Structure formats: structure tokens, C-alpha cells
Amino acid sequence: PKVSVVIPSYNCLAYLPKTLDSLFSQTFTDYEAIVVNDGSTDETQAWFEREVKDPRIKIISQENQGLAIARNTGILNTSAEYVAFLDSDDLWESTKLEKQVACLEQQPEVGLVYTWTSLIDEEDKPTGRVFDWSEDGNVWKTLTHWNLIGCGSVAMVRRACLDEVGLFEPRLSRFNVNEDWEMWLRI
DSSP: OOEEEEEEESSOTTTHHHHHHHHHTOSOOOEEEEEEEESOSSSHHHHHHHHOOOTTEEEEEEOOOOHHHHHHHHHHTOOOSEEEEOOTTOOOOTTHHHHHHHHHHHOTTOOEEOOOEEEEOTTSOEEEEEEOOOOOSOOHHHHHHSOTTOSTTSOEEEHHHHHHHOSOOGGGGGGTOOHHHHHHHHO
């Protein structure tokens, strides 16, 4: 596949079906996905085995180790040129993968692309709150001041970047430091 989607999940069975539906509704379909069941106690594994029949989607269950290690487990079990992250309580617009792949294909010097984030309520209706930060080119200086990428579910990264800079740093969560932001800075 062209894209590997990493979906960490910890006790998110109430959201995971809609999250996977947003993945299945993508206009770009050359992907694989790894759901990393990070020690859930909410029947995630049993639900997945019963309900998910798409051969592109696999589940790996592990003892609870936190978000960074769950993402790392997913990355280590993927094979695509591009890696996208989708938290198990988030949804994607149907053209997300298509647009991000096109951007990376057209600009080989770009290592990471991201989207805006729109918050929704319990009925999946937009709240009107949108994080529409737009930066392109060399964003290093801006990114050192604030995490303009914001949400962990909006980035798509070249696998070559992950091969070069390494995996998510799990020790940062002990200090309430956003391990996503630290990864984006390394990339």
C-alpha cells in the first residue's frame, strides 16, 4: 500500500466504529491500517474480530503502555511510503488521504503535511471551532513557538522521515509534554 494508517486505541470502543467508518469512506483506498489495542478493557479486541472484515485493517493487542508506544507499535508494523495517524476517537473528511498523498507526491522535499481540525459535538455536528493554522515551507521557527499541527490525527509523514528521526518518545508524557509536537519538531 501507499499509505499506512496507525490507529492507537485505549478504551475507545464507543468511538472506534465511527473512526473506522471515516477511514473506509476515504476516496484514496491504497492503504493499510493497524489498530493498536493498547490494553483496552472495553471489548475492543472481540468487537474488532467480530465486525471488521476488511483485510486492509489489522489489530495488534498489547499491554497498556500509553499513546506514544501504541503509535510506535503501529509504525513498526507498517510498510508503506507514507504514514498517517488517526486517533480512535477522531474522524477524517473523506478526501484527507487523497489530498495529502497528492501533496507529498508533488513536493518530494516535504516531509510532513497536515490538515485543519474542526471540533464536533456528540452528534458529530461541527461546533464552529476550527483550528485553521496554515504554514508551509520551512515551518521550524513557528513550530518551536507553538504546535501549529495541533491534533495527532491530522499529520501524514514520509516513512523516510521516521526512519531518519526515530519513533515517538514515550518518556515525554511523564512531563506533560506533547510527544506529537516533539516528533513534528524532529521531522
